[in-house]
Amino acid sequence: MRPKKIHAYIIFMIITLPFCFSLAQNNINTSYKYSNHRITIYYDFQGDSEQQYNISVILKRTSNPNFNLVPGSVTGDFGEGKYADGKRKIIWNLSPQEEEILTGNDYYFAINAAEIKSGGIAWYVYVLGIGLGGGAAAVLLGKKNASAGSNSNSTTTFPTPPGRPSGD
Numbered sequence: 001m002r003p004k005k006i007h008a009y010i011i012f013m014i015i016t017l018p019f020c021f022s023l024a025q026n027n028i029n030t031s032y033k034y035s036n037h038r039i040t041i042y043y044d045f046q047g048d049s050e051q052q053y054n055i056s057v058i059l060k061r062t063s064n065p066n067f068n069l070v071p072g073s074v075t076g077d078f079g080e081g082k083y084a085d086g087k088r089k090i091i092w093n094l095s096p097q098e099e100e101i102l103t104g105n106d107y108y109f110a111i112n113a114a115e116i117k118s119g120g121i122a123w124y125v126y127v128l129g130i131g132l133g134g135g136a137a138a139v140l141l142g143k144k145n146a147s148a149g150s151n152s153n154s155t156t157t158f159p160t161p162p163g164r165p166s167g168d
Helices: 002-020 096-101 121-149
Strands: 029-034 038-044 053-061 073-076 079-081 088-093 107-115
Antiparallel strands (some): 029 038, 053 079, 053 107
């Protein structure tokens, strides 16, 4: 029973390991200012300036932890690009509907920077995980078949079915 658990943990760790390194979520400093139906968001974070990142932004509210608003019409330093090690700017042009929603003053922006992996290493990890999973399954199933194969001359008999009820 113990080897099955160890195999399961190893397979789980191999499959989930790449996701642990996919976020380059260092401390991202943000500030913003509102002017003329526009919010300008400033941010900077430390990272490899030669590396590409996928930058996303979400507006949150301290008084309501369930409040999450993804800005609609944005321009500037977001999406995929080389945005590390420098002061960056995102401009959010507010629609009239968005301005109606934004009442109060307890908002803040959460900026996420996910590192974009170049090359094709991700598919190697999946192939390795599938190979290990298939190998573990073959080993585990092979042991069951080997023990069943030792008495392959035996025949299986089924009990006789119960009688049919009479239709009186």
